[in-house]
Amino acid sequence: MNSTQLLSLAEVRALAKSVLVSAGMDDHGSDVIADIVMCSERDGPRSHGLRNLPFYVQSFTSGYANAAATPTIERIAPGVLRGDGDNGYYQIAANMAREDLIALARQNGIAAFTCANCHHLGALRFDTEPLAEAGLVALAVVNSLSLVVPHGGLRPVFGTNPMSFACPREGGAPVVWDQASSTVALMDIKMAAAEGRALPQPAGLDAQGHPTADPEAILETQSLLPFGAHKGAAIAFLIEVLGAALAGGTLSVDNEQRKEHGALNIKGGATLIAIDPTRFGNVAFDDYISRICSEIEGNDDARVPGDGRLKKRVEAEAKGVAVSKDLLAQLKTMMSQG
Ligand code: NDP
Secondary structure, X not given: OOOEEEEOHHHHHHHHHHHHHHOXXXXXXXXXXXXXXXXXXXXXXXXXXXXXXXXXXXXXXXOOOOOOOOOEEEEEEOOEEEEEEEEEEHHHHHHHHHHHHHHHHHHHOEEEEEEEEEEOOOOOHHHHHHHHHOOOEEEEEEOOOEEEOOOOOOOOOEEOOOEEEEEEEOOEEEEEEEEOOEOOOHHHHHHHHHHOOOOOOOOEEOOOOOEEOOHHHHHHHOOEOEXXXXXXXXXXXXXXXXXXXXXXXXXXXXXXXXXXXOOOOOOOOEEEEXXXXXXXXXXXXXXXXXXXXXXXXXXXXXXXXXXXXXXXXXXXXXXXXXXXXXXXXXXXXXXXXX
């Protein structure tokens, strides 16, 4: 039985735009988010592509997020831009700030954009990649709803708190990777539960507080383990500080408003740091990146982190992407109810 339909990337983008507009999102915001949805279907992670649209829509229809956000951005220190997302999606504010952030990084060597009062449901790779394409090194963090227990603890404190790193690579696409602070992403746990299979490794706690690979048990406790034991928990801590504390966003543990609206994400905080390597005094910076990458490539099965997206991109651009017919039906129903 054919349970998928092939869509071109233009069709994916048009579908995402229509779903968002039917949910009440304004023209500009829906353009920004439709682009991210299309890029996620193209490069991965596809869990953050069309499958994510119902969560965007839910955030508007429940009155939790602002579908017509007008973010504001203020320069509050020589290298610091501070944003207020107007309760809309972070990427709208980040798009507005990008040009100034790049200019400030080139001027000062380093600059940062922080944003509070904003939502983030996407992959962070799309926040850093444009900066690396402009020749900068970039680091992005955002805090999210509390699901990750501190190492040795029983109660979630951190979000799945993702981070992304990107740097330019001479003669090729930038190196760009992003990852959550949990061992396994929530979406993957949900998928394993739906398919009735155990996870490859313990990724959360059961009701007795023991590590388990049973996805149903983890979904019941909503308690995920950080990746790499205490080391991942420390990274989640760093992201909570650089994301929520620095920007003034909601802490991952402060979930009340989100729960009230039944939303998946919190109104958190995000920070994007841009570094101009040409202002740091090492004229051979590009050679260092090339050398690191060449030591990884051809090293048995190793590959440069994040390069998987480039292969997926070529394939998706040439052939389109196969989308579940059930998901397409769900999105069409949402549009007709909009
Ligand atoms: P993965 O573990 O799937 O991948 C992490 C990174 O490693 C990716 O950049 C991936 O890129 C790369 N990678 C994967 N396998 C290899 C390999 N064998 N060798 C080298 N590199 C590899 O990601 P997560 O499950 O941790 O996170 C999934 C997504 O969820 C991320 O995009 C993240 O930004 C997003 N997220 C967003 C949240 C939010 O609040 N907005 C919250 C949490 C997560 P590639 O495979 O393309 O090379």
